[in-house]
Amino acid sequence: MSFKVNALLAALLVGCALSVVNARYQARHLLIELERLQQHARQLDIDWAQLQLDQSTLGKNERIEEIARTNLEMSRLTPARTQYLTDGGQ
Amino acid sequence: MTRNAQRPGARVAASKGMAFTKSPVLAVRLPDWRSRLVLFVLFAAFAALGIRAVWLQGVSTQFLQKQGKSRYERTLELPATRGRILDRNGAVLASSLPVRAVWAIPEDVLNSPPEKISALARLLDLPEADLRKKLDSDRTFVYLKRQVEMPIIAEIEKLKIDGIDTRKEYKRFYPQGEVMTHLVGFTNVEDKGQEGMELQHQKTLMGVPGSRRVIKDRLGHIAEDLGMFREPHQGRDLTLSVDSKLQYIAFTSIKNAVEKFEAKAGAAVVLDVHTGEVLALANYPTYNPNDRSKLTGEQLRNRVITDTFEPGSTIKPITIALGLETGRIKPDTVFDNNPGYMTVTGKRIRDTHNYGVQTVSGIIQKSSNIGAVKVAQMIPQQEMWEMYTKLGFGQAPRYGFPGAAAGRVRPWKTWKPIEYANMAFGHGLSVSLLQMARSYMIFARNGDIIPLSFLKVEEEPVGQQIISAKTAAQVRTMMESVVGPEGTASKAQVAGYRIGGKTGTAEKIVNGRYSRTNNIGYFAGIGPMSNPRFVIAVMVDDPRGALRTGGSVAAPTAADLFANALRAANVPPDSSITDIIIPENPLEESM
Numbered sequence: 001m002s003f004k005v006n007a008l009l010a011a012l013l014v015g016c017a018l019s020v021v022n023a024r025y026q027a028r029h030l031l032i033e034l035e036r037l038q039q040h041a042r043q044l045d046i047d048w049a050q051l052q053l054d055q056s057t058l059g060k061n062e063r064i065e066e067i068a069r070t071n072l073e074m075s076r077l078t079p080a081r082t083q084y085l086t087d088g089g090q
Numbered sequence: 091m092t093r094n095a096q097r098p099g100a101r102v103a104a105s106k107g108m109a110f111t112k113s114p115v116l117a118v119r120l121p122d123w124r125s126r127l128v129l130f131v132l133f134a135a136f137a138a139l140g141i142r143a144v145w146l147q148g149v150s151t152q153f154l155q156k157q158g159k160s161r162y163e164r165t166l167e168l169p170a171t172r173g174r175i176l177d178r179n180g181a182v183l184a185s186s187l188p189v190r191a192v193w194a195i196p197e198d199v200l201n202s203p204p205e206k207i208s209a210l211a212r213l214l215d216l217p218e219a220d221l222r223k224k225l226d227s228d229r230t231f232v233y234l235k236r237q238v239e240m241p242i243i244a245e246i247e248k249l250k251i252d253g254i255d256t257r258k259e260y261k262r263f264y265p266q267g268e269v270m271t272h273l274v275g276f277t278n279v280e281d282k283g284q285e286g287m288e289l290q291h292q293k294t295l296m297g298v299p300g301s302r303r304v305i306k307d308r309l310g311h312i313a314e315d316l317g318m319f320r321e322p323h324q325g326r327d328l329t330l331s332v333d334s335k336l337q338y339i340a341f342t343s344i345k346n347a348v349e350k351f352e353a354k355a356g357a358a359v360v361l362d363v364h365t366g367e368v369l370a371l372a373n374y375p376t377y378n379p380n381d382r383s384k385l386t387g388e389q390l391r392n393r394v395i396t397d398t399f400e401p402g403s404t405i406k407p408i409t410i411a412l413g414l415e416t417g418r419i420k421p422d423t424v425f426d427n428n429p430g431y432m433t434v435t436g437k438r439i440r441d442t443h444n445y446g447v448q449t450v451s452g453i454i455q456k457s458s459n460i461g462a463v464k465v466a467q468m469i470p471q472q473e474m475w476e477m478y479t480k481l482g483f484g485q486a487p488r489y490g491f492p493g494a495a496a497g498r499v500r501p502w503k504t505w506k507p508i509e510y511a512n513m514a515f516g517h518g519l520s521v522s523l524l525q526m527a528r529s530y531m532i533f534a535r536n537g538d539i540i541p542l543s544f545l546k547v548e549e550e551p552v553g554q555q556i557i558s559a560k561t562a563a564q565v566r567t568m569m570e571s572v573v574g575p576e577g578t579a580s581k582a583q584v585a586g587y588r589i590g591g592k593t594g595t596a597e598k599i600v601n602g603r604y605s606r607t608n609n610i611g612y613f614a615g616i617g618p619m620s621n622p623r624f625v626i627a628v629m630v631d632d633p634r635g636a637l638r639t640g641g642s643v644a645a646p647t648a649a650d651l652f653a654n655a656l657r658a659a660n661v662p663p664d665s666s667i668t669d670i671i672i673p674e675n676p677l678e679e680s681m
Binding site: 049055057059061062077078 | 169171174181182183185186187188263265266267269311312313314315334335338339585586587654657662663
């Protein structure tokens, strides 16, 4: 009887020990994965900042006006050639 | 060692019936001290081990544990970026990106082949001689170039030069460049704010890097996270009140004006009437914040906020408003301004023309100095001083902008009659352009004044009533007449919109005296008059061309600015006049 209990406990102990090993292994892997993803997130943040900066640089009013005037041959709107429509219509 | 007692099984010398070991021949007589010595030595050795164990475990544990940790634990830097600066619509005005500082161990670098060093010099955009001069040093650490952008770093790393390494740092980029720089400011190489909003909000923008402890394995992978050592604090983003589009419009108007009128400088500010937000603040000459290598003080100067000037005639509406408010005059009160000059304690005050008999409205429309003085003389000096103080003249401003000037208004008790007369038309006191623009809020807003803000305002601020809504409306009507064919600011007329304002021309003080030839021209105005939306103030400093007065240099600049700003802000036109008539010889205001 006592031998059986001992054997059972020993088996349990070994099982637990193995699962601890496995858990540690998993944890380490997940940690590395987490680290990698955080790095990726940081890189994406930097890219995002870069893209916003590019948007702001390319969307500069100065540049838009320059292109509109020279490439697209547009000119400024004046009230003299604008028809204003008012709500309720008069 | 004592002699062995007889034991069973001990070998016995058969012949003599005596134990072999007991043979007297073999009996060695050892002195007692020897055994004691051995015992003592052994004991001492054990004791030494014990003491050592106690020493290691008890006394120097911390030191040893620290040493152990330092062999497997690593501290990782957690980067924190400086917050971005955004305009009111979310466009980026300043943003930090990671770059690298390139540093070297000179001795190691100088051992590498010369063609590699010249390639490095080319990549760093430095003359090779300069690079070699930097490397010719006894130190073990020399910065070669700071804030080098990532693509170049990749090229440098490809060269694989010994003794060259990089360090992570941040560089601030200003996409709007020269247009926005007087407002946004800039940071230095250490990422610290030096000017403008970058300086004002250094504490909230600044990021504080953190660190954490990890255990790394042989391959450099993180094996275990030991937790945060110091939490990183990311810099917070800052949303300004400025509108990029209006800022660009203001900047172009000022730039064109300075070039057209051959002026030394120009400045403009656009305020939101309802929220007190600074929508645009432009200065010319300016500089590019991304490349400040040739920066001069003249370019750096913020003429809207940190410079003060004598407001000249732009102050007259305030003088008149106080007269109206206290019931001393009415818009149609008549003043006899013949013969075009008057004397106050022996000093002569002149108008450019003899306007004869004028109403109060006429005084503003034609900008009569004599009229303004006559109105002021009806008002006690103390009341006038209180009015200036309530409007913030001579008071330390609280805009939240570094270096904002307070202007100068001397205590009323020291005013001599001639000085008081001069103040009625804006001489003998000084204000900044921003203070001037803010004081016009009382006319644009039914008589109350609100604090200005450089940050986006979520809630409309509560104003402090200075004059009644009735007085404000009366002065507005007078201001609108200024911007008409009959007024001094006929060139400030805008097609499609009703504008009101007041011109001003101040003589610059050159070598301690008023100069007849060096002027500053101003225009401060409100638009559109049917439902005021903007207060705009324009200043053109020292125009050297044919046109020099406020009405001929600042007024058309303001008109250009109003026209484009109102259109850009989608304000419906409130006037059907689309063709502007500017008289051939427009009226010039007196100085």
